[in-house]
Amino acid sequence: MVADKAADSTKEESMDVLSSTRTVVKNALERLGYPDEVFELLKEPIRMMTVRIPVRMDDGSIKIFTGYRAQHNDAVGPTKGGVRFHPDVTEKEVKALSIWMSLKAGIVDLPYGGGKGGIICDPREMSFRELEGLSRGYVRAISQIVGPNKDIPAPDVFTNSQIMAWMMDEYSRIDEFNSPGFITGKPIVLGGSHGRESATAKGVTICINEAAKKKGIDVKGARVVIQGFGNAGSFLSKFLYDAGAKIVGISDAYGALHDPDGLDIDYLLDRRDSFGTVTKLFNNTISNKELLELDCDILVPAAVENQITEENAHKIKASIVVEAANGPTTLEATKILTERGILLVPDVLSSAGGVTVSYFEWVQNNQGYYWPEEEIAEKLETIMVKSFNAIFNIAQTRRVDMRLAAYMVGVRKMAEAARFRGWV
Numbered sequence: 001m002v003a004d005k006a007a008d009s010t011k012e013e014s015m016d017v018l019s020s021t022r023t024v025v026k027n028a029l030e031r032l033g034y035p036d037e038v039f040e041l042l043k044e045p046i047r048m049m050t051v052r053i054p055v056r057m058d059d060g061s062i063k064i065f066t067g068y069r070a071q072h073n074d075a076v077g078p079t080k081g082g083v084r085f086h087p088d089v090t091e092k093e094v095k096a097l098s099i100w101m102s103l104k105a106g107i108v109d110l111p112y113g114g115g116k117g118g119i120i121c122d123p124r125e126m127s128f129r130e131l132e133g134l135s136r137g138y139v140r141a142i143s144q145i146v147g148p149n150k151d152i153p154a155p156d157v158f159t160n161s162q163i164m165a166w167m168m169d170e171y172s173r174i175d176e177f178n179s180p181g182f183i184t185g186k187p188i189v190l191g192g193s194h195g196r197e198s199a200t201a202k203g204v205t206i207c208i209n210e211a212a213k214k215k216g217i218d219v220k221g222a223r224v225v226i227q228g229f230g231n232a233g234s235f236l237s238k239f240l241y242d243a244g245a246k247i248v249g250i251s252d253a254y255g256a257l258h259d260p261d262g263l264d265i266d267y268l269l270d271r272r273d274s275f276g277t278v279t280k281l282f283n284n285t286i287s288n289k290e291l292l293e294l295d296c297d298i299l300v301p302a303a304v305e306n307q308i309t310e311e312n313a314h315k316i317k318a319s320i321v322v323e324a325a326n327g328p329t330t331l332e333a334t335k336i337l338t339e340r341g342i343l344l345v346p347d348v349l350s351s352a353g354g355v356t357v358s359y360f361e362w363v364q365n366n367q368g369y370y371w372p373e374e375e376i377a378e379k380l381e382t383i384m385v386k387s388f389n390a391i392f393n394i395a396q397t398r399r400v401d402m403r404l405a406a407y408m409v410g411v412r413k414m415a416e417a418a419r420f421r422g423w424v
């Protein structure tokens, strides 16, 4: 019994994204030679706000939702990061997500710290009107700590450009000024950027191309499995499908589809709903668990956390795993995959395309001058290729896995900024 309990608590700890993030941050800072107080500063967000948001529902009742906004560190500049609408949102998860945003900003060298928000809700069960009330209520509740030069939100799981538009409008009313730079991921007509919607998937595609070169795999004809068919997963499947890859598996929250000869991605994209659901239309589905263990060359978790764990890491057949989702692989699984010679490209690097183009959107809003799509694509490619190769080389020369190498690059800038400011 005692042994069982101990095993359970170790397992729980390994699934705790905040504690595993801290472990790698600490390790990265130690390897870079920073003193303990730097870790003490960076292990928690500098600011964390919990809010209660009353929303009048369609049946006339008032429902109170809980939301969070975490600002990890603003030594480099304003904090930046998405807002997640999901029933499983927790304070710990939002904190971890804000730390990952700081790391991403450091990796792709943006003038930001990390932030993140979340609301405990299920938008799939809410009407358009209720979602608008919740989005506006959230902005009113956090308005004192956010703003174009303080903390800039963006989309994340189950939030989209419409929700960004309501949030921008609410902030602009409070500010008595049109404030497109308050939030990114907006519709183009409200100051959104070309290429923002597909930016995360573009960045992941660039990392897949670079990783494939290192492994001597041709993306054309490669067998790919993608978990999640939302913003990240659906654009990614389209980019790889158009590049000639064979997408042998995709999934959503309800199950997965598998065809060893390759799925018809255009057909599936046509039929998915706005929440990235498509498998409900089919009978011959497999589970998400089975999907991850399918025979393939490239595996991309693009849905939720803790999907590759010590329980299934031995069964992964891909030779490249590229994390489009935040936190899909536990630290134990990272170790197992790396020992097995599988090239694991970590979330803080591979999914940094979203925040990079969000930065481009904010720059365009601040200067009031907008760039064509080709310019965005070119700038993104340059940044992602450079970041991938810098981290790959550190992993090789320092003999560490790609996750630790990415954290070493990611923490350095904020640690240095905090040091110059005299904080540590």
Ligand code: NAD
Pocket (backbone or CB within 6 Å): 155, 156, 157, 158, 159, 200, 227, 228, 229, 230, 231, 232, 233, 251, 252, 253, 254, 275, 276, 277, 288, 302, 303, 304, 305, 324, 325, 326, 327, 351, 352, 354, 355
């Ligand atoms: P989304 O809401 O558009 O799509 C999520 C997808 O995951 C949907 O297909 C949904 O059905 C599926 N899903 C949900 N729960 C699942 C479960 N338990 N098992 C399997 N599938 C499940 O979200 P998104 O924007 O595509 O984000 C996906 C991941 O990518 C998240 O981890 C997010 O933090 C990360 N990410 C997104 C962006 C972005 O710009 N959208 C940027 C960086 C990182």
